[in-house]
Amino acid sequence: MREYEKNIRKVEPYVPGEQPQNKVIKLNTNENPYPPSPRVAKALEEMDSDRFRLYPDPACTALTEALADFYHVNPDQVFVGVGSDDVLSMCFLTFFNSDKPIFFPDITYSFYKVWAELYRIPYECQKLDGDFRIVKEDYYKENGGVIFPNPNAPTALYEELDVVEDIIRANPDVIVIVDEAYVDFAGRSAMELIDRYENLIVVQTFSKARSMAGMRIGYAVSSPRLIKYLNDAKYSFNSYTMNQAALVCGVEAVKDREYFEEGLHKIIKTREWAKGRFEELGFCCLDSRANFIFATHPEYDAKELFEALKDNGIYVRYWGSERIEQYLRITIGTREEMEVLFGFLERYVGRQMPG
Ligand code: PMP
Secondary structure (H helix, E strand, O other): OOHHHHHOOOOOOOOOOOOOOOOOEEOOOOOOOOOOOHHHHHHHHHOOHHHHHOOOOOOOHHHHHHHHHHHOOOHHHEEEEOHHHHHHHHHHHHHOOOOOOEEEEOOOOOHHHHHHHHOOOOEEEEOOOOOOOOOHHHHHOOOOOEEEEOOOOOOOOOOOHHHHHHHHHOOOOOOEEEEOOOHHHOOOOHHHHOOOOOOEEEEEEOOOOOOOHHHOOEEEEOOHHHHHHHHHHHHOOOOOOOOHHHHHHHHHHHHOHHHHHHHHHHHHHHHHHHHHHHHHOOOEEOOOOOOEEEEEOOOOOHHHHHHHHHHOOEEOEOOOOOOOOOEEEEEOOOHHHHHHHHHHHHHHOOOOOOO
16 A cells, blocks of 8 residues: 555445446436426527626526515525535534434435545434334434435435424424425425524536536525535535526526426426326335335345336436335326336336226
């Protein structure tokens, strides 16, 4: 080993889903199959590239104000970043500095463990129950902070707001982060609780319901007190996280509430139909409340099916990790993309579906 090696920060990185460059049916990274609001396309067309000479607004004022308006909070309660990954990472850096372990579920967004290791934060995973549900009492023990997604990923299960609130209420001395990347497809958001719990941070993204994964926009809503700490950390790291185009397009997307709601409706409708189709083919699906379905088949090996789908140009996500080695995570695509998926699955399981 070279001498300098011992002073290098070594991490086992998060492995993102594949982004194939050829044309495939892409149901592997929970992107939205529909384009963003037409107001985004218009803003891009009208964008003057001369603006790129200048640094963007470090405070991201226009986008922060648009989000504050949308959620009926004050602009000093909103923080924006380069996708919610950036926002979450900044939260880990800023808020999780205790000697006690932070808590998150054993089956969850795998980036949490990576950030904890990157920043050397002690952590303890709390086991989901036999039905892959969060056991709220596990989060009542002493800890250095709490984070969980709602709906959880990759299970797609949503916990009702009273469960979320019980966890927050039990943890007044630490920061509780609710990662709501998929909440628009699910139900009530913990955003409702912001004014009651100063230590709560709700993180959301433009990548899913707003169809803008490629623009990289995420945000946190919390008390002004915690948002100030987040900004202090951000300005000590990189003042200009958000590029000019993302700031302009983000504002346009937020302002088009009608398009946003129509888009949600389409995905939810396809999801509910898809659950039924999976079940007709003998799959067991968890009760998805997100824009993806977590499914297993009692007779077919998940890894083999994953490979077979890929060989046929249909990309889904497979982890092979403990307790979920027989599950696939399938993003909800357009109705047409899902028809191709079910056409393949019908042949694979050798069953003809009615209709
Ligand atoms: N949280 C969860 C639970 C996710 O699944 C994802 C998407 N991979 C993210 C956060 C990050 O999304 P983004 O950085 O695109 O906002």
